[in-house]
Amino acid sequence: xxxxxxxxxxxxxxxxxxxxxxxxxxxxxxxxxxxxxxxxxxxxxxxxxxxxxxxxxxxxxxxxxxxxxxxxxxxxxxxxxxxxxxxxxxxxxxxxxxxxxxxxxxxxxxxxxxxxxxxxxxxxxxxxxxxxxxxxxxxxxxxxxxxxxxxxxxxxxxxxxxxxxxxxxxxxxxxxxxxxxxxxxxxxxxxxxxxxxxxxxxxxxxxxxxxxxxxxxxxxxxxxxxxxxxxxxxxxxxxxxxxxxxxxxxxxxxxxxxxxxxxxxxxxxxxxxxxxxxxxxxxxxxxxxxxxxx
Numbered sequence: 202x203x204x205x206x207x208x209x210x211x212x213x214x215x216x217x218x219x220x221x222x223x224x225x226x227x228x229x230x231x232x233x234x235x236x237x238x239x240x241x242x243x244x245x246x247x248x249x250x251x252x253x254x255x256x257x258x259x260x261x262x263x264x265x266x267x268x269x270x271x272x273x274x275x276x277x278x279x280x281x282x283x284x285x286x287x288x289x290x291x292x293x294x295x296x297x298x299x300x301x302x303x304x305x306x307x308x309x310x311x312x313x314x315x316x317x318x319x320x321x322x323x324x325x326x327x328x329x330x331x332x333x334x335x336x337x338x339x340x341x342x343x344x345x346x347x348x349x350x351x352x353x354x355x356x357x358x359x360x361x362x363x364x365x366x367x368x369x370x371x372x373x374x375x376x377x378x379x380x381x382x383x384x385x386x387x388x389x390x391x392x393x394x395x396x397x398x399x400x401x402x403x404x405x406x407x408x409x410x411x412x413x414x415x416x417x418x419x420x421x422x423x424x425x426x427x428x429x430x431x432x433x434x435x436x437x438x439x440x441x442x443x444x445x446x447x448x449x450x451x452x453x454x455x456x457x458x459x460x461x462x463x464x465x466x467x468x469x470x471x472x473x474x475x476x477x478x479x480x481x482x483x484x485x486x487x488x489x490x491x492x493x494x495x
Contacts, residue, residue: 220248245393259283265292265318270303277310277324278374286320306367335372336400339365339407340438346414347431351424358415365411369404376401403441403494406487410434413480422474423481426466430481430488433459437488441495449495456489 210217228250230236239247261281263272265288273284286292286300297320304310304322314321342365349358376397419427433455440449463482467475 247394260285262287264288265296265320267296269296270299273300273322274303274307275374277307277322278371279378280324282324284322284324286322288318291317292320306363306370332372332375332400335368335375336404336407337442338368339372339404339411340441342368343407343411343414344435344438346411347434350414350417350419351427351431362411362415365408369408369411372404373401399494403491406491406494410484410487413484417477417480418473419477420474422470423466423477426463426478427481429459429462430484433485433488437491437495440492444495446495449492452492453489455492456485459485 205221207218210219225231228234230250234250236248236250239249259281260283261276262285263269263276265286269286273286276284297315300320300322301312304312307324310322310324312320313323342361346358346361346365349355349361379397433452436448436455437452439445440452460482463478463485467478470478
């Protein structure tokens with residue numbers, strides 16, 4: 202990211218600062234162009250072309266095609282409230298099924314009108330969910346997954362995983378939209394680009410843990426270590442929820458202790474238990490990375 206330094210100038214009672222010419226040229230602005238300015242809690246300013254707000258619309262009409270399901274997902278997660286798919290001829294059953302499949306994976310989104318050559322998809326307001334609330338939701342889903350692995354509840358574990366992928370997809374799109382356009386999709390409007398990248402990496406680690414837990418099986422021989430891994434995750438979760446930097450710092454070092462215990466346990470295990478232990482070691486690595494991002 203380029204950084205420029207400018208001295209403030211004062212004319213009458215107003216202060217001014219010169220904007221880099223390359224930025225003006227890239228966005229084809231002129232002296233009458235309007236720009237948007239966000240004031241952050243840390244004192245920083247974010248300036249972006251006002252015209253970009255038009256990229257997020259309340260209603261969008263799309264022509265039916267093979268790639269339309271992807272376009273629906275992209276635009277719905279970018280904040281479009283109503284998406285209308287139209288076609289000059291009847292929309293075939295295969296394409297309808299594909300559209301339905303992708304919509305089923307979107308929270309608070311459904312088909313509200315359907316005719317032979319027209320489908321109307323309504324977004325019922327997920328974009329109003331604050332980004333930080335989405336992160337909390339991911340954390341709680343994974344904490345439930347730990348419980349369901351221990352209690353061998355496979356159906357609930359699968360439902361957890363479906364929810365995890367939904368909310369992860371939403372969150373990544375929130376952050377990508379903000380980083381690409383400077384526009385907040387969700388209601389929380391007080392995080393910086395650096396924080397947005399940290400959120401993205403944090404949630405990637407949460408999702409990785411969920412992927413591991415989905416297929417993890419544990420026996421009596423590794424159950425105690427599984428519980429220790431679960432507590433490690435829950436402590437990192439607490440550090441994030443309470444913004445406890447001292448706890449996060451301590452947890453960053455906790456991983457080494459857990460790995461040492463895993464290595465000592467490894468020599469006593471058979472092949473299946475050893476693989477389960479290796480998966481839990483991967484969870485511990487992800488927890489350490491999460492602690493570093495708090």
